[in-house]
Amino acid sequence: MQRFINDPDLVVEDTVKGFVKAHSDIVRLAENPRVVVSKDAPVAGKVGVVTGGGSGHEPAFIGYTGRNMLDAVAVGELFSSPTAKSFYDAIKEAHGGKGVVVLYGNYAGDNMNVKMATKLAAKEGIEVATVVANDDVCSAPPEEREKRRGVAGEILMWKVGGAKAAQGASLGEVRATAQKAIDNCRSIGVGLGPCTLPAVGHPNFQIEPGKMEVGIGHHGEPGVRVESLKTADAVAKDMVKIVLDDHDLPAGTEVAVLVSGLGATPLNELYILHDTIESEIALRGLKIAKVWIGNYFTSLEMVGATLTVMALDDELKTLLDVEARCTIIL
Amino acid sequence: MQRFINDPDLVVEDTVKGFVKAHSDIVRLAENPRVVVSKDAPVAGKVGVVTGGGSGHEPAFIGYTGRNMLDAVAVGELFSSPTAKSFYDAIKEAHGGKGVVVLYGNYAGDNMNVKMATKLAAKEGIEVATVVANDDVCSAPPEEREKRRGVAGEILMWKVGGAKAAQGASLGEVRATAQKAIDNCRSIGVGLGPCTLPAVGHPNFQIEPGKMEVGIGHHGEPGVRVESLKTADAVAKDMVKIVLDDHDLPAGTEVAVLVSGLGATPLNELYILHDTIESEIALRGLKIAKVWIGNYFTSLEMVGATLTVMALDDELKTLLDVEARCTIIL
Amino acid sequence: MQTFDNASAGSIVRSMAERIVENRAYLSEIDGKIGDGDHGVNMAKGFGMAAERLKGKDASLAQSLDTLGTVLMTEIGGSMGPLYGVMFTEFAETIEGADKIDAAAYSKMLHAGLAGIQSIGSAKVGDKTLLDTLVPAVEAFDKATADGRPFDKALEALVAAAETGRDSTINLVAKIGRASRLGERSLGVLDAGATSCAIILKELAVGAQTRLVDAVG
Amino acid sequence: MQTFDNASAGSIVRSMAERIVENRAYLSEIDGKIGDGDHGVNMAKGFGMAAERLKGKDASLAQSLDTLGTVLMTEIGGSMGPLYGVMFTEFAETIEGADKIDAAAYSKMLHAGLAGIQSIGSAKVGDKTLLDTLVPAVEAFDKATADGRPFDKALEALVAAAETGRDSTINLVAKIGRASRLGERSLGVLDAGATSCAIILKELAVGAQTRLVDAVG
Numbered sequence A, B: 001m002q003r004f005i006n007d008p009d010l011v012v013e014d015t016v017k018g019f020v021k022a023h024s025d026i027v028r029l030a031e032n033p034r035v036v037v038s039k040d041a042p043v044a045g046k047v048g049v050v051t052g053g054g055s056g057h058e059p060a061f062i063g064y065t066g067r068n069m070l071d072a073v074a075v076g077e078l079f080s081s082p083t084a085k086s087f088y089d090a091i092k093e094a095h096g097g098k099g100v101v102v103l104y105g106n107y108a109g110d111n112m113n114v115k116m117a118t119k120l121a122a123k124e125g126i127e128v129a130t131v132v133a134n135d136d137v138c139s140a141p142p143e144e145r146e147k148r149r150g151v152a153g154e155i156l157m158w159k160v161g162g163a164k165a166a167q168g169a170s171l172g173e174v175r176a177t178a179q180k181a182i183d184n185c186r187s188i189g190v191g192l193g194p195c196t197l198p199a200v201g202h203p204n205f206q207i208e209p210g211k212m213e214v215g216i217g218h219h220g221e222p223g224v225r226v227e228s229l230k231t232a233d234a235v236a237k238d239m240v241k242i243v244l245d246d247h248d249l250p251a252g253t254e255v256a257v258l259v260s261g262l263g264a265t266p267l268n269e270l271y272i273l274h275d276t277i278e279s280e281i282a283l284r285g286l287k288i289a290k291v292w293i294g295n296y297f298t299s300l301e302m303v304g305a306t307l308t309v310m311a312l313d314d315e316l317k318t319l320l321d322v323e324a325r326c327t328i329i330l
Numbered sequence C, D: 001m002q003t004f005d006n007a008s009a010g011s012i013v014r015s016m017a018e019r020i021v022e023n024r025a026y027l028s029e030i031d032g033k034i035g036d037g038d039h040g041v042n043m044a045k046g047f048g049m050a051a052e053r054l055k056g057k058d059a060s061l062a063q064s065l066d067t068l069g070t071v072l073m074t075e076i077g078g079s080m081g082p083l084y085g086v087m088f089t090e091f092a093e094t095i096e097g098a099d100k101i102d103a104a105a106y107s108k109m110l111h112a113g114l115a116g117i118q119s120i121g122s123a124k125v126g127d128k129t130l131l132d133t134l135v136p137a138v139e140a141f142d143k144a145t146a147d148g149r150p151f152d153k154a155l156e157a158l159v160a161a162a163e164t165g166r167d168s169t170i171n172l173v174a175k176i177g178r179a180s181r182l183g184e185r186s187l188g189v190l191d192a193g194a195t196s197c198a199i200i201l202k203e204l205a206v207g208a209q210t211r212l213v214d215a216v217g
């Protein structure tokens, strides 16, 4: 394991400490050291926006904390949901009197812990609404969309939800708009190499050299097929096809495109993928209004990439344009 | 080789194509497809700011093209200097009538090609000034600083030079300020894993598991020592020591800190390093005014990290605060 | 009638933690095959922390289970934090205040834990989760006592059923959690939670068995 | 007096390109030991492109060298683009217009190329660069002709000196370029540029040798 770590059991602690030191102009740590809070939060009279999830996806989730985006983030162990208590503490930190929306991803642990946190908050009189992201196309067939995992589309949901809340919308409005944001997203991941949880010490799955895993999840969850590694062009075409076949959009629809590396894929390869991704999307008659390419939602040192396509309407476009002040700029 | 590429010989072509598609709001391609130009350039009456270098370091160099930063970038093969012609074409694209400053890194090829490009430009009546970055501490002893390689400090030099030029400074002033910027920078790289040029097909150097290479260069140039991989704390302490022993700064000096991954190091590990880096810098009585953590200057999929410390004065601080509109935000 | 003493049985939880910590790599390996490979790490961290807190304290079984449940719930997160957290705190609540634990109390305890898990997760038997261990184990225990067999034999039946249940997950297609999208590819592999659950139930049962005394019925 | 025909010797450049392309992996491997591993890739790309442009054309040696030099200079970049680019364009300029090339013209050509390289790089013999091949090769050629030996023998001396010079780099500590910070660690390894330079000089010499005819002195 060629890694910069101290104690394999303290990877998350050390990460959060370094993060909060580096970005003390934007974030602070709550009393609960597993909750990162925007320096601005709570904003009186604004709906609080919260997320949380397992660590190892940096810059997600903590990197999106900041003005006009997330007010507070609950931090879990590597690839493990935060505790109900951390979600609850994040909700309290974000609460500015108008309730809190929790925008999170569809994983068993997160579902349970958010549910428990919501109950705890209700007892304290804090109104909580939730939106659960399920943009990962390959994680369940269309007729079971409610089972799909949340992946990089979450970032766009946070951006939209954070901007809507910043505009003074009500809890119900923020929830509905964030829900629309994620409903409009579809994502796909392709894995070329595994990752290792430091406390485990060896890769937790294998991808044979010369193979790739299509539809891989953000924790290495197996995809829909393993096949021979193809050219970037062919991979990009497959990715666009899987995403857009699931997301039948009328020609002329404007879309936002997010291509994220999974942690150990050099940026230049994301551009190589994007070259074809953009052409393929255009071939389907869609109009690309916004593009982000980079390591936005990773899986430790996994080799691979994800594509997220979000269909836009005027409201979403406007909200995506609202500038947020986070450590990672969208 | 688990990579998203098409033809190994066309990695740079495909990267640039995807880059220009993704960021057509910020950059354009020159007639020479190995020159990326800011949409704003040339700006009449402004000193043009140019750089260039081998590819494989993305987002460097192309990602820093844009308003208030680089006007044009010459793009080389993977780890190879751009041609003299590309540097020359970049100079022409950036020239707004007040001359052009070329801010580049100290590598044999770049030195020769910039020299030749400068001669070509002089023939066309374009005044060119150059600053060559040499921030990489381990690449030569202090008494031979002029031999040191340029690494991530280049980014801060570009930022400062770009901002100074945007303020309407003369060619001489921009050159002098960029020179001050790089003179105030010291960097160190630590490598934990090698990288592979796709056209070569196997790693071009080895780092044994359990070992690390201290002082490694951005192309895998060997460092000053190979030793057993230590904890992140110990590595961070060594990095700070090497950089600050070379850069003797009076207590109270304000500094900017840039921690960059080399391509395949997860962001969370950079934060783990930074946790100790920040403490160690503070222990020396220095004041950290600005911090950037991320993949700012990479080496394909090399595993490792670099630390750059820049001593600040009022001018540099002000210039670093000028907002630039690039694809990667500093 | 066979019973065991609540006050002096706290060390069962510590041995349970030892077993889980010993199986850290194994549980992660199983989870890695069709999940994300962290089950052993999560479990060992939580159980290890609880054992640390219990060290040197002379806690009863009920108190020890409560400490374990609370640590899991507040410190561990993941799926196991809430699921096992609820299970152990329900276990603790049920036997709290009882001096002696007999088969009826043991059964009540198991049912409360199971209900707790079902109230927050939405898995069913056959979904390839820890319920495939827990549900048949509880049923076997109840059946044995209903058949008039003594507490120690019922515990034996429970352990056997737990292990059979655990092994049954090899032939199940995952229906919930990270592995659920694998379809056929989840066949042939144990479920991680089912495996840890069998360890837990066995350690609890063996601990009770060795402490059983015959009270005048 | 031995001479060879400029007009019909263009194919020497194509064979030179073949040799370089053949040695692509080998040259990169050497460069990888103490440099960045791209020497073979860069060289093969440039020489391959030049060969492509020359294909089917009946270019003279001077024209062919000019094409090669121009391609390297404008398309290749790196260190080799300018260094070999200058060398080959200088070679070309010197023999341009000459019908027949004799030993004196050959020597003039070599010197012009060497001077070109030295005008842009700042390396000296002993720095572990291609100059450690080129400089002794040129010297050996001049010495042989000064000693009154014929052109073909002088070319033999040139090739031998180039190879000895190349091998001398094994025992040199790099003083310039990417390897220069290695100090002692650069010992024991050939220099990549010195190796490619030996290939180039040999191919040029052998091509000339096989074409030599005795003109009435």
Ligand SMILES: Nc1ncnc2c1ncn2[C@@H]1O[C@H](COP(=O)(O)OP(=O)(O)O)[C@@H](O)[C@H]1O
Pocket: A079, A080, A081, A108, A109, C031, C035, C036, C037, C038, C039, C040, C042, C043, C078, C079, C080, C083, C117, C120, C121, C122, C123, C128, C129, C130, C131, C176, C177, C178, C191, C192, C193, C194
């Ligand atoms: N809803 C549920 N009900 C019961 N058990 C569940 C449920 N969801 C997941 N599990 C169990 O959790 C186990 C995985 O636990 P673990 O790896 O620690 O958490 P995670 O899935 O968050 O990585 C699975 O093997 C399964 O037995």
Ligand SMILES: Nc1ncnc2c1ncn2[C@@H]1O[C@H](COP(=O)(O)OP(=O)(O)O)[C@@H](O)[C@H]1O
Pocket: B079, B080, B081, B108, B109, D031, D035, D036, D037, D038, D039, D040, D042, D043, D078, D079, D080, D083, D117, D120, D121, D122, D123, D128, D129, D130, D131, D176, D177, D178, D191, D192, D193, D194
């Ligand atoms: N200033 C110089 N003069 C002569 N040869 C040089 C000089 N600098 C570098 N070289 C040669 O260049 C070779 C490396 O070439 P190459 O790997 O293609 O370029 P780069 O060093 O840019 O990767 C070295 O082996 C050395 O022989």
Ligand SMILES: [Mg+2]
Pocket: A054, A078, A079, A080, A081, C036, C038, C078
């Ligand atoms: Mg997990």
Ligand SMILES: [Mg+2]
Pocket: B078, B079, B080, B081, D036, D038, D078
């Ligand atoms: Mg090179």
Ligand SMILES: [Mg+2]
Pocket: C031, C035, C036, C037, C038, C039
């Ligand atoms: Mg798991």
Ligand SMILES: [Mg+2]
Pocket: D031, D035, D036, D037, D038, D039
């Ligand atoms: Mg090289």
